[in-house]
Amino acid sequence: MSSMVAFRLCYAAAHVVLRPEYAALGHTLARPGGHDEIAELLDWPATMRLRQALDRCGMGIAEAMDTAQRFAIGWPAARRLIAECGALGLANGFCAGAGTDQLAKVRGKADLVDAVVEQCAYIRAHGGVPVLLPMPWLTANGASPDDYVDVYGAIVRQVQGPVFVHWLGAMFLPALAGYFPGDSFARIMALDPAVVRGCKISLLDAELEVAIRRELLPREQIVLTGDDFHFGAMLRGDGRPPTRTTRIGTREVALGDFSHALLGILDAIARPTQLALADLQRGDLAAFDRRMAACEALGVHVFEAPTQHYKAGLAFLAWLNGLQDNFLLVNREDLARDRAHYRRCAELARAAGAIQDEACFARRLADYEAAC
Secondary structure, rough: OOEEOOOOOOEEEEOOEEEEEHHHHOOOOOOOOOHHHHOEEEEEHHHHHHHHHHHOOEEEEEOOOOOHHHHHHHHHHHHHHHHHHHHHHHOOOEEEEEOOOOOOOOOHHHHEEEEEEHHHHHHHOOEEEEEOOHHHHHHHOOOOOHHHHHHHHHHHHOOOOEEEEEEEEEOOOOHOOOOOOOOOOHHHOOOOOOEEEEEEOOOOOHHHHHHHHHHHHHOOEEEEEEOOOOOHHHHHHHOEEEEEEEEEEOOEEEEEEOOOOEOHHHHHHHHHHHHHHHHHHHHHHHHHHHHHHHHHHHHHHHHOOOOOOOOOHHHHHHHHHHOOOOOHHHHHHHOOOOOHHHHHHHHHHHOOOOOOOHHHHHHHHHHHHHHH
């Protein structure tokens, strides 16, 4: 298969970096800060350098997603992330979350549609592929399966493809319990496969993901795995070389009984994943499995319950690797994990080959231990 084909289309959902002065604001998860004060203390250059480092490892960027604490930073900061990411001219491209967070209040389904369409247009204008973020208003208002199909159908009719549909589980955002009721997801994915080119599944349910991708494959739609526990098996699939491709935007993408990826854990394991995918493409399944087993062990730990605090481990590992000067998170979500969690992150990152600068990693880990 040509080297110009994306053997596995991989997007790393990247976190944001904060300036050290942020710690003095006193924001917490219980007392979150306002969007304006948070945006003012985002470290924009460091945040973009992180994305460039991921791009050098062959990863596309998933911008302004949950990993970037999208629901805490607000649309103005997300707009800037999208614009600055687009301006980087990344070799592996980017996708970005399209939601409704520019609205002060949602009055009904029409507001949802208009807001998502507006954000899709903004993402496309900056060179990205829109990812239709889940809309908590639907669950909060007890929307029926037909309501979901109506909303997504109206969006799909008004946007240019490609777009991906994001199914985010309640373990990541509790307000999404019961999202896509009944057969609504299957009906939405079948609306217009020329526009809806695939989905991102973040349900941590490997069997369901496999069933979905097999249902989508005849329509040349792909699944981007969001399963941070089983991503190795999802990417591996049946292990057979792909024999056909499909075009998604500007990319020619391989098709087969496997998933592609849009993962938060790729923020921490971009380099070993790049090596593992090279093993897979060569047909060395044993080498791929070995690398991915170690990466999955790290993923299971970083995403342990309460799963929504996974960003803490990602920021900590980026700090240990010298990619940022602190591991602060918006609303001090870094404080939601304890010292034992962080120590184990470091151990598992070493086992996974996710250390980029051994001297920096060892020095900063020693500094962390001394401060404890």
